[in-house]
Amino acid sequence: MAPATAPHGAPHGADGSGETRRDFLKLTTGAFAAVGVGVVVWPFIHSMNPARDVLALSSTEVDLAPIAAGQAVTVMWRGKPVFVRNRPPEEVQAARATPLSELKDPQPDQARVQRDQWLVVLGVCTHLGCVPLGQKSSDPKGDYNGWFCPCHGSHYDTSGRIRRGPAPLNLAVPEYTFTSPTQIRIG
Ligand code: FES
Secondary structure, eight states: OOOOOOOTTSOOSTTOHHHHHHHHHHHHHHHHHHHHHHHHHHHHHHHHSOOHHHHHHTOEEEEOTTOOTTOEEEEEETTEEEEEEEOOHHHHHHHHHSOGGGOSSOOOGGGTOSBTTEEEEEOOOTTTOOOOBOSSTTSOOTTTEEEEETTTTEEEETTSOEEESSOOSOOOOOOEEEEETTEEEEO
């Protein structure tokens, strides 16, 4: 006579084989769940890898040779304006002669440039994001001969540091490197 089978889900015997089967089922389900998550997550991770063309746009090359002393150019980098200014010695001197105690966001000029004459800053006012004036020779440059943001009256100096007005911080310095004495790569 065939032995009676245990009810579904009940232990099969004193050796605990029913528990073992349940553990196996749980493990199997867990493995399927893990595979499922893997399949769902991978496209997200893949889509976060920037394509080559996006990477190329993430840096901007600037030829400094045509920018005469006292002139500035504006280049776009990641959708934001970047001011590149060729500072004459008197502008560098003015920035360095300013005591840090007079600054709202104290930062020595030397910490904001890689080469004395070249100032590279984001052209985005740190108050509410307007683009300050001061790039063209005909622009108002504010009380400190740098940039003036007409939106609410912020004045920046020749190091792009906030000197007066509601902006709380200096114009930000983006990451950049000199790829030659007359060329920089921003980003
Ligand atoms: S956005 Fe520049 S002063 Fe307000």
